[in-house]
Amino acid sequence: MFLEWRVADGERELHARGRWRAESATELSRAVAEVELEGPAAVLDADGIETLDLTGAWFLRRLEERLTQSGTPFRWRGARPEALEFAATLLAAGPAAAHEGSERRHEEALGALGRWTVQRGGQARDELEFLGRILFVIGGAFRRPRSLRFKSVIRHVYETGIEAVPIVALIALLISVIIAYIGAQELRQFGGEVFVVDLVTISVLRELGVLLTAVIVAGRSGSAFAAEIGVMQLNDEVDALRAIGLNVVEVLVVPRLLGLIIALPLLTIVADAMGLAGGAVMSWLAFDIPFNQFLVRMQEAMAPTTFWAGLLKAPVFAFVIAMIGTFRGLQVRDSSRELGRLTTVAVVESIFMVLLVDAVFAVIYWELDF
């Protein structure tokens, strides 16, 4: 409907008609792409165009280009439309656009591996340097306690600890109920239902309490650290801190780290307590083990180290989560997509690292018979 061939007085005429405007770009694009071009000389006629904007003019120019490419001589009836003249002038001026991406070469596998290794190596070095800077600030705090910024630490204890209590408590309760239920079903076959108390006590105190808490905190606070610092990075706030002469690690990283190191063990105690409570309630409701019997059995099941074996891991997990979250946050550069990517990386990496560190703890405890 926008382009039409006519034959008049022995000449082929290509009539452009209608509203050549941006809002019909889809149809214009199709019309220009589909019009039959092969043949003898053509006369272009723009008299039928009602309105022509710059987008429309670009399509007229594309039509001209296609005619030239297909070797069809053409001329305009009357003057070339003004907007087309304007678009052509714009596109003719200056150098042509460099078409990037078209020559992106296929990278050889070996090259990719090498690049990956170098990147990983650089990143490992950066992480080590970051760790060093954290330890340097903490070490310096022995001489200058003010540099620990207690106000800020307390804020982070509140945000990462107190505010997480409900969700941590709920999840610990649910998980111990599940363990008690499934465990008792299996143990019933041997008539050893009462050992459900041992199962709940040991699994919650040694592993599940601290591990689940750490995973929840990695999701809640690891992401918050990365996003908070990442946005500050995008707003040049981090550069502003540096320009004022403040140590970014001291102001942004260490308070979060200390806050979490204080909060995570406390949350773990909450999770332990809720887990045991859940096990006790479940044992009573489902298997008729009264509370006082649960308590006695629990004390027998616990070695002196059971509780501490779990709790000792909490500050280490906290260190890992806070360090990864803040490190990724400081890596954010230039764009909102980077912010999202690095926040995701922070959470995934800190959950992974928590599990890895937990495995290392398991081996060490085994060796030490702890």
Add this chain to the structure above:
Amino acid sequence: MAATAPADPAVSVRGIVNRFGTQVVHAGLDMEVRRGEIFGIVGGAGSGKSVLLRTILGLQVPRAGTVSIGGRDLTELRGAELRALKRSYGVTFQHGALFSSLTVAENVQLPLVEACRLPDEVLAGLAELKIRLVGLAPDAAGKYPAQLSGGMVKRAALARALALDPPLLLLDEPTSGLDPIAASAFDELLLYLHRSLRLTVVMITHDLDTIYRTCARVGVIVDGRMISDSLEGIVHNPHPWIQEYFHGPRGRSASEATHQDAGVVRSPGRQ
């Protein structure tokens, strides 16, 4: 040029009231922008210039009053009609508001991609045209916003605003944060686009040089209302704030500079 008092204004704002808590920003503000003119909006900090722009864009729902663009009441339109209306104007925000995860070319293509179905080469070609139109070098197309200078960001934002060839442009402080050379190059670019694309431009600005260079009429927001007049008329308005604005030390020097090189039309600068 603009006809005198046409029956059909490009933008018409009637009796706008905006209030935040107890703070009254607009108390029955009227504004009328004629087709084909460059209209400047000025006002002190906190006088509600940006709120007015947000109201015109439909981002802020006023307590009372109507906004119509091209004769259509913004507040009464829904769905597809509202979307069509929103494509009839281009906007630039004060800090550019380019999408930071997209290149300049992708930023310019975004409105096209959303509005039409076009093959990649057509999109690339149209983006190149708009990028050249605002005086950016074609190799800026592949850059990300973080790699651009302040002046280039403003130009790229303008290219995105012009992606669908709207007849109306709304600009929020287009020359703020630019050095005087880049700012005056932007003024020339605006005049050039206004001439060659026959645009209507509504522009919030604090830049007196820009006002003297480009605006045919000016609206001043004082006490929650707008006093609008031709540039010549507004300069002689007796309102004390307007007197202070145009005849303070900065106003005088900008006015003198304009009278010296009045009539000189430079070609738009390239950046």
